[in-house]
Amino acid sequence: MKLVTTLYRQFQHLVHEVAKFGIVGLLGLVVDLPIYNWLVFNNPLVLADSGIGMLHHKPLTAKLISTTVATVATYLGNRYWTWRHRERSGLHREYVLFFVLNGIGLLIAAGCLAFSRYVLDLHSWLSDNIAANFVGLGLGTLFRFWSYRKFVFREEIALDEVEHAPAREASAVAEQVELDGESTGDLPVVR
DSSP, X not given: OHHHHHHHXXXXXXXXXXXXXXXXXXXXXXXXXXXXHHHHHSOTTOSSXXXXXXXXXXXXXXXXXXXXXXXXXXXXXXXXXXXXXXXXXXXXXXXXXHHHXXXXXXXXXXXXXXXXXXXXXXXXXXXXXXXXXXXXHHHHHHHHHHHXXXXXXXXBOOXXXXXHHHHHHHHHHHHHHHHHHHHHSSOOOOO
């Protein structure tokens, strides 16, 4: 029965991580999409092809800029919310790895956009957004979730420690008080 309980708790924990990662990803999308569409189509609302933006003929550069801005927001959300239960391994190390792995995710999205633009010769706002922000982002997101868990936010604190740390601390203090009271015969001393 303990095995089933452990597996259930691990699955439940993974579901919570995936949900939080998804919400942070949506925040990144809310940052990424308007910037990309403003730079390429002069329309941050992503409603239709409303013109030619300042980087209309450089969609990959526009994607690089929009994704870089979104990466800052998603790093903060993932570090301090999605994987806050994982040990800190140094801001510099985490930030560099996060950006490198996010760069690989960006290459996945940019590859889909480049294929759409330069192989299929599709240049509309709809084809760009489907290629980069639906197909590319979807594939990149799968890679990011796996790689962030594996390489950036590696060390996981045991679930029991996260969920029951305050209760364990109180229990340890109570045990110490009890031991002090028994060993000296005096009033308990809390250390």
